[in-house]
Amino acid sequence: MLNEISLKQMYIRIFLIMTIFFTMIIIPFSLFLTRQFSQYALEDIDRFTLDKMNQTIQNTEFVLKNIQTSGLQIYEDQRIRSWLIAQEESPTLQYKANEAIRWYLNTEPFIHSAYLINFSTKRVIYSQGEIAGDSRKVGISVFDDFFDQEMLHLVQNNRPHFLRFISHEMTSAQPGLDSNRSKTQALALIIPSVPSNKLENGYLILLLNNQLLETYLLQWNESARSEVMLINYSGEVVLGHQKSEYFKIAKSNYVKDRFGRFDWNFAGKNYSVRYADMETIGWILLHITPTEQWEKNLNGFQNKIIWSCVILLVTAVIMSFWISRKNYKPFSELVQQIQQKFKIDAVGRETARHFNEVEVIKHSFDTLLGKIDQLDHAMKSNQSLVKEEYIRQWVLSGKLTKPIKEYLSRESDLLHSEHIRLAVIRIDAYPSFSDAYDFSSRKLLKYAMGNIAIEVLGNKAEKGEVIDFASDHIVLLIDSMQYEKTELTSMFLEIKKQLLHWIHISASIAVSKPQAHEADLHFVYENIYELSMMKFITGQERIYHEEDHPEPKPVSLTLLDEQVLDEMLNCTRLGQKDQMKNCLNILISHMYALPYTECKLQLIQITYWIYKSFKQINLAQGITGIEEQLSHFETIKEAAEWLESQLLSYMEQMQQRKKHNRKEELISEIIEYIKKNLFNPMLSIQMISSHVSLSENYVLQIFKDVMDLSVSNFILDLRIKHVQNLLITTDWSISEIAEQTGFQTKSHFYTTFKKMTGMTPAQYRDAMEGGKFL
Known part of the structure; x- marks a missing residue:
């Protein structure tokens, strides 16, 4: 009975604790979520409005610039120019001018009307018509009978000093205008316009179709909630719907800066107004949005979020009660089952x-x-690890020795055919992959990659073996049948697809030609690994074959100081910000005297080496991607600032990595990499530091601190121990053992072994013959 009461008290206590916990989490979260959503929605609306305004500004400036260009072209037309400068009337010149102006107006939809004014003959040729019509009305009039006396007065006395558009009021009595309006505003362009204000003999006046400009530039329609309008510095509406409330906004003094926004209330309604000063044409763009509707939608969505969180809280409370009530009995049953097991x-x-x-x-x-x-x-201790080790020795040494061949013939199907293929499956964005997963997780994922590849090969009637080199790739050796290139490509594309589907890893794959067993497999491996990086150059998602490998070319940086470039990269790794900036300034400074093409090439080269040094080659889509990125900058200074920001970002990433990664885990990764590449004669501190993306000095320092042993001595110690094992457990010749254990020369092998054991390899084998290797 007491136990039952105790159980009830426990689950009630747990229930209350869980209820308080969920309440403290969900209620603040719901309030935070609604606030964040409101802020995001307002920012999104503001960004949309700003983008639309920028687009409107660009379109308006582009169209008006084209109209100005067309106006100058019309003015300079020989037929029109001849009539404008004529000192007396000429029917021939008049006819040619009529034909010319008619042709130009038919090709320019935004020009509603045009006047040709000759102050010598006191004549005006005018051309007007509806934009939807097929013809234009053309006529000639003397000054006294001309219907647009206001324009004549403007040209004679108050014409603009510069080539800018002005707002001109036309009456409905003029032919071709909307009769439903008593007056119509139109944009006018007077050519020529000169600062000296000297009266020319002839003038061309272009009157624009404001309705068409509003439709295509401001995208105004009756159903639009937002209004876009253009005003001049005097507050007069140039283009846009002239509602009374919007006109008051235009006349207000809120518009003070070049860019900005303000909230405005009129007749009980709130408006959000964003404006931009178009200095090139002397106008101001206004974007006016009533806030009532989207505020209503926003509040409605916020209420939905709050109610959803309330429902979630109630559900969590109910679930916590049920879980706490049912928790003890399953817990006791689990203990009972464990005792029985x-x-x-x-x-x-x-x-x-x-x-x-x-x-x-x-x-x-x-x-x-x-x-x-x-x-x-x-x-x-399983034979699969021994088999993998033998295959790794074969790939790294490049030679299929007799002992390895005999073992693989027994334990693997790899040598059952006359030829094999070597494929490299390299993980894209490996630095990001390393940051996302710890060392153990990366090993498991690469193991899964190998299993998926073998499974796909099995479905394609292929046999293969997978080797992990503790780096950004795995190597796949397949007992290859004579497939066509398209069939082979299809098989490896399926591997890429399955890797992305099951473990969400994007990989680049390169595959060799069929190779004989006696081929230098290490040379093939190096070439295919290099080929797997072709995606950076081409930017193509495909399977790369050995014949795709470009012809070798000497790598050099034209006119670049490679020593300064290396020093800049090393300073970045060491976190030396000022030295890095100084090296970058040295590289950039001489470019100001170069032609554009050469300067652009050098910027591409510097960016490439930065990406390659910090294993970021996937971040740009090849050379084309780098060039496209650099094309966004208008000056060398902007490009240099971007390069500096990239280097500072990499520097900060490495500093964070040094702070947060435990030394023990880093040492484990270094030791694993050394063991996987122990038989590679080219194994060096440069390869190790590049693998972990740290400086060589830092790797040497932490390895010495943790292991109390230098990296080079650690590698030699492992190799000598492996040599001792092979001398005792195999009948391989000493020359074969030297080739398979990573020593570059036989003399180095003999000297190192004698120094570390006190005897030659032959003496050691004789001394240990019949004994057990420890």
């Missing part, structure tokens, strides 16, 4: 009663983990 005797059960159930489960898991460790240790 581990066959705890009566004494053990009696002892277990003195411990809580958590302790029992913990003890059981400790026992289970111990068994898993034993199983893991047994698996490491």
